[in-house]
Amino acid sequence: MLLRTITTSLAFWALTAEIPHAVLGSETSAAVQKALHCRYIPGDAGWPQPQLWDQLNRTVVGRLIATVPVGSVCHHPNYDEAKCNELTTNWGLAQLCVPRPAEFLALYFQNNTCTPFTPSSTRCVLGNYASYSIDARSIDDVRAGISFAQKHNIRLVIKNSGHDFYGQSTGKGALSLWMHNYNETTIIHNYSSSYYNGPALHVQTGAEGAAAGTYASAQGYTVVAGSCPTVKMAGGYLGGGGHSYLSGMYGFAADNVLEWEIVTADGERVVATPTQNADIYWALSGGGPGTYGVVLSATVRVFPNEVTSNAAFSFSVSQAGGVEQYWNAVSVFHQQLKPLLDQGMVAEYGFTNETLVVTGVMAPGQTSDSLQSSLQPLVEALTAKSCSQLTAQSLGMKLAQADNYHDLYKAEIQSHLAGLVFGAAVAGRFVPRRGMDGDTTDLDTALRAIADRGYSYAVIALNARNSVRNRTAPPIAPNAVQPNFNDAYSSLMISPRWSNSYPWSEAQVLQDQLMNEILPIYDAAAPDAGGYKNEANWAEKDIKKSFYAGTYERLEDIKKKVDPSGFFYGITSVGFDQFEWDSEGRLCKV
Numbered sequence: 001m002l003l004r005t006i007t008t009s010l011a012f013w014a015l016t017a018e019i020p021h022a023v024l025g026s027e028t029s030a031a032v033q034k035a036l037h038c039r040y041i042p043g044d045a046g047w048p049q050p051q052l053w054d055q056l057n058r059t060v061v062g063r064l065i066a067t068v069p070v071g072s073v074c075h076h077p078n079y080d081e082a083k084c085n086e087l088t089t090n091w092g093l094a095q096l097c098v099p100r101p102a103e104f105l106a107l108y109f110q111n112n113t114c115t116p117f118t119p120s121s122t123r124c125v126l127g128n129y130a131s132y133s134i135d136a137r138s139i140d141d142v143r144a145g146i147s148f149a150q151k152h153n154i155r156l157v158i159k160n161s162g163h164d165f166y167g168q169s170t171g172k173g174a175l176s177l178w179m180h181n182y183n184e185t186t187i188i189h190n191y192s193s194s195y196y197n198g199p200a201l202h203v204q205t206g207a208e209g210a211a212a213g214t215y216a217s218a219q220g221y222t223v224v225a226g227s228c229p230t231v232k233m234a235g236g237y238l239g240g241g242g243h244s245y246l247s248g249m250y251g252f253a254a255d256n257v258l259e260w261e262i263v264t265a266d267g268e269r270v271v272a273t274p275t276q277n278a279d280i281y282w283a284l285s286g287g288g289p290g291t292y293g294v295v296l297s298a299t300v301r302v303f304p305n306e307v308t309s310n311a312a313f314s315f316s317v318s319q320a321g322g323v324e325q326y327w328n329a330v331s332v333f334h335q336q337l338k339p340l341l342d343q344g345m346v347a348e349y350g351f352t353n354e355t356l357v358v359t360g361v362m363a364p365g366q367t368s369d370s371l372q373s374s375l376q377p378l379v380e381a382l383t384a385k386s387c388s389q390l391t392a393q394s395l396g397m398k399l400a401q402a403d404n405y406h407d408l409y410k411a412e413i414q415s416h417l418a419g420l421v422f423g424a425a426v427a428g429r430f431v432p433r434r435g436m437d438g439d440t441t442d443l444d445t446a447l448r449a450i451a452d453r454g455y456s457y458a459v460i461a462l463n464a465r466n467s468v469r470n471r472t473a474p475p476i477a478p479n480a481v482q483p484n485f486n487d488a489y490s491s492l493m494i495s496p497r498w499s500n501s502y503p504w505s506e507a508q509v510l511q512d513q514l515m516n517e518i519l520p521i522y523d524a525a526a527p528d529a530g531g532y533k534n535e536a537n538w539a540e541k542d543i544k545k546s547f548y549a550g551t552y553e554r555l556e557d558i559k560k561k562v563d564p565s566g567f568f569y570g571i572t573s574v575g576f577d578q579f580e581w582d583s584e585g586r587l588c589k590v
Contacts, residue, residue: 038588039155041173042131048152053132059144063135065178067102067126069114075124088116091500092421094230097162098208101133101178102170104159107424108511109167112504128167128585130157130176137181142294143267145177150265150567155587158290160205160235163228165426166538168236168290168570172585177294179235182206187219188299191258195274196476200258202299205234210414217406221302222246222364224253227348227460228417234298239289240534241481243491245362245413246405248344248462248469252485254286255475256301262293265567269296274477283558283574287480287551288533291573292562301476305404308364309371310412313395314357315382321389323353330356331444332385336378337461338436338489343374344468347461353451359416362408368401423498424507425514428536429522430488430529433463446525450518454497461490484530484549491532494518515539538571547572 040046057064074084090096097103104110112118113127134145149156155174162169170176183206191200201216201223209225212233216223223233224244231237233253242253250256259273260281270293272281283292320326330351337347340361349358363371379397382390402408435443447457463469464486485491496510496518515537523529531540533547544552555574559566566578569587582588 038582038586039173040153041584041586044586046153047173048148048154052148052152056134056144056148059148060134060136060141063137063141065101065133065135067129067131067133069124069126069129070096070100070103071114071116072124074116075114075118075120075122078124079120084116084120088500091116093419094161094163094228095418098230099180101135101180102130102159102176104162104164104167104170105422106165106167106170107422107498108507109170112507115500117500117504126172128170128172130159130170130174133159133176133178135181136177136179139263139269139296142177142263142296145175146263146265146267146294146567149175155569156567158235158294160232161208161230163231164236164289165422165535166571168573171587179205179232182296183208183211185212185215187216187221187302191299191301193258193273193275196258196301199302199304200299201302202297203233204297205232205295207233209233209237210410213406213409216302217305217404220305222250222305222405223300223302224250224256226253227413228420229414230418233300234295236289236534238298238300239284239287239295240532241286241485242534243460243462243485243532245346245348245360245409246364247464248341248346248362248466249364250303250473251469251475252286252464252481253300254479254481256473257281257285257479258299258301258476260284260298261296263296264293265563265565270562278477279558280562282478282480283555283562285477285479286482287555287558288547288570288573290570291559291568291575293568301473303473305406306365307367307401307403308362308405308408309366309368309399309401310363310408311361311368311371311375311397311399312358312412313397314355315390315395316355317353319389319394320386325386325389326354327444327448328385329382329390330447331440332381333378334436334440334461336381338463340374340378341461341463341489342466342468344463344466344472345374348459349461350456350458351451352456353448360413362405364405368399372397372399422493423495423510425496425498425510426535426537427494427514427519427540428531429492429494429519429526430484430531431461431490431492432484432526432529433487433489435526435529436489442525446522449521450494453518455518456495456497458493458495459490463489480551480555482530482533482547482549482551485532488529491535493535494522511537511539515541533572536572540572543572543576548574 072078073080114124155171157171157174157176159169159176160179182204184204186202188200210229224246317326320329345363347361530546559574
């Protein structure tokens with residue numbers, strides 16, 4: 001019911017969404033008054049009047065922001081040709097979204113309501129944008145937003161960086177808590193507790209991973225953060241589990257959490273650790289973002305800086321000597337990665353039916369010479385399988401080394417990922433490790449069949465349970481990181497070809513194709529593989545199984561205790577099935 005409602009409603013919302021005080025008509029308002037289980041949107045009789053918003057603005061010291069979409073410069077009356085041309089060039093980049101309130105990266109949920117890709121005469125409407133944002137700088141700001149949304153029966157959303165595939169950081173008619181400027185980081189050289197003693201990093205929710213890494217590295221420490229530099233550490237990243245180039249050596253980001261600080265739906269500040277509010281600690285650490293409360297900060301374990309090396313290389317159909325040789329090489333590459341992952345390395349790469357490009361095989365604790373030696377069996381296997389077409393020279397093998405991970409990341413990785421753009425439809429699947437330990441023919445065939453349909457893969461390959469990691473950084477405490485990720489060989493993001501020049505109707509065509517044609521090809525080869533809850537598709541057919549893998553029932557019990565009214569909502573987060581969207585975009589209790 002929920003997913004059908006979402007899909008069929010998007011086009012209507014584009015026509016009806018207006019600026020915050022628009023009126024939809026008396027019939028609509030009357031209908032909403034009868035449907036008291038729905039959150040109000042602009043135009044409803046219960047929507048807060050301007051004087052109430054003015055009062056909220058005074059409460060948060062003038063930091064209430066009415067949403068004006070960045071795309072408005074491409075539409076009259078705000079049209080600016082130069083700004084619009086620049087926006088068109090950079091559309092989809094995180095740099096447009098992260099530093100602005102209410103902006104978000106999920107193209108599907110943008111729904112083309114205010115973008116550079118419609119005529120300038122087309123009216124710019126809010127659509128799925130939040131109506132207002134609070135530039136949160138304190139716990140009092142957060143409490144003010146929670147209280148206002150509850151009192152006036154409107155939706156509250158949390159926008160940290162906007163790096164989510166599901167539009168969870170936005171919502172029609174919502175009040176948004178924009179956490180971007182709540183971003184201090186502090187090193188704790190001697191964190192002391194019954195469960196951990198050693199160095200730690202305290203990060204407020206708005207701290208970006210790259211910035212936190214820079215700060216920690218200058219203090220002599222390495223922190224597990226996301227690969228994309230603008231992903232915030234203590235928000236949905238940790239809430240989803242958080243993979244990293246460092247996960248092979250130090251585990252998932254959530255494995256390193258020492259304590260959480262949140263504000264619950266009743267406005268209470270709660271500190272959760274493995275020994276205090278332990279259920280909340282367990283749920284927040286990998287159990288899904290944005291559904292148990294508003295995260296103010298997290299304190300995480302850090303590790304001494306050490307020499308780190310990276311390898312980058314690529315090969316193509318032409319280099320491999322033909323299409324069959326290329327796919328044989330892809331299969332060999334996947335098999336030869338396994339022993340490297342078992343040593344604590346992590347690989348990030350992408351491939352299509354034409355090329356495979358490895359951005360990094362990251363090796364903490366290894367010099368470039370030792371990494372080159374470790375990679376030799378992989379290179380030799382590719383050479384043998386391709387009749388000597390693929391060699392270290394033809395692969396363009398680039399080895400780099402630095403005294404610490406962060407310096408190497410900044411030099412070799414950051415710029416590649418900062419420019420990453422995703423299209424209107426994305427899905428995710430794990431490659432189970434069990435599937436790589438036997439005959440991989442069915443899996444290889446499925447991956448090729450999907451690529452031949454014009455789809456590409458973005459991959460992180462790791463072994464979260466390798467013996468090296470188990471010695472260096474076992475999890476701080478049990479947590480809700482989905483078990484199927486702990487058992488995975490890799491996580492795939494599967495994307496169709498996309499261009500902003502395509503007619504917007506193609507977005508829904510690709511979304512339907514991805515879910516109804518493409519994923520079934522993969523699922524037939526790797527049944528019940530599941531997908532990473534932060535990098536998949538909101539229309540996943542069995543969210544509880546795929547994204548939670550046996551943890552959902554306990555998480556739901558915790559959700560009911562900490563948020564009994566279901567105030568916090570996310571389309572794939574715990575409690576999602578208690579709500580649906582009506583035809584005009586209201587969030588309604590089932």
